[in-house]
Each structure stands twice: as structure tokens, then as C-alpha cells.
Amino acid sequence: MPKDVPSARKAFPLRLDPALYLALERCAAAELRSVNAQVELLLREALARRGVALADPAMPRRGRPPKAD
Template sequence: MAGAPQKKAFALRLDPALHQCVERLAATELRSVNAEIEVLLREALERRGIRVERTPPPRRGRPPEVEE
């Protein structure tokens, strides 16, 4: 997938009680903990007036057939 946008990976240390709360919230929303943290960060930034545009997701499936 050359040129596909990559997600930035980094270590995040959380208080175990905070992680447990986020984990429970993620389960009720049917999301992973990672996706839930991303949603919470976007909501917090938006409340502060910072709009973060979503990058388009990578294309899935087989590439289109090329006629020769």
C-alpha cells in the first residue's frame, strides 16, 4: 500500500483506573480502546474549537484489473 496514510503509533501510559473506564466505554460503543481514545480526543479538541479533518481510510480489497 504505497502512499497510504499511516496511523502514528506511540506509547501512552494511563492510570489503570482511567484505562479501565475507557475500556468499559469502548465496549459499550463496540469500539477498540484505541478507537475510543481517538474519538474522545477528537471530541475534546472540537469542544476547544479545533476541528481535525479525518484522513481517508486506505482502500480495501483487490486492486482494479488493468487492461493491457
């Protein structure tokens, strides 16, 4: 992939306080999400409260692929 084309997801290391991570795990489990998805949701909510507009996240296509003719 060329360097000027962003990948679908940006990976980076994140260090968290263990108590904060446990709280994220509990919240994620209660909402049937992964911790990663919970962190992303919370960051999007925080940015929205600050008035930072983001494009809607690209959702992967689910289900069967369309039939070829």
C-alpha cells in the same frame, strides 16, 4: 519511507491510570470499538469542543478490489 512523509498512523507510548484504562475499555466495548479507536474518538471530540479543526480521518478502503480490465 522517506522521513518527510508521515505514516498512516503515529504510534507512541501512553501511560494511563489503571482505573482510567478500565473506564476506556468499558466505553469502547459498549460502542463496539477498540480502546485505541475510543481514545482517538475522545481526543477528536475534545479538540472539536476547543475549536481545533481537523481533517476527517482517512478511512481504509473496504471490500473487494475493483476488477482489472
